[in-house]
Amino acid sequence: MSQSEDAAGAAARLEDALERIAALAQRRAEAAPAVAANPAEASELAARLDALIGRLRAALGPKQ
Secondary structure, eight states, rough: OOOOHHHHHHHHHHHHHHHHHHHHHHHHHOOHHHHHHOHHHHHHHHHHHHHHHHHHHHHSSSOO
């Protein structure tokens, strides 16, 4: 298996994981709108996800 195939697989798994996180967040917002509307919590989660995505992009290297 080549490095580009490894990177493509990792990117696909990352996308799947982020889709699951987004779906969970949507279900939470629908179940408890007042809790999900907490802007501080949403900002913290967004910052954590942005940092994770940045680290994973760096690990995967530049787009080919």
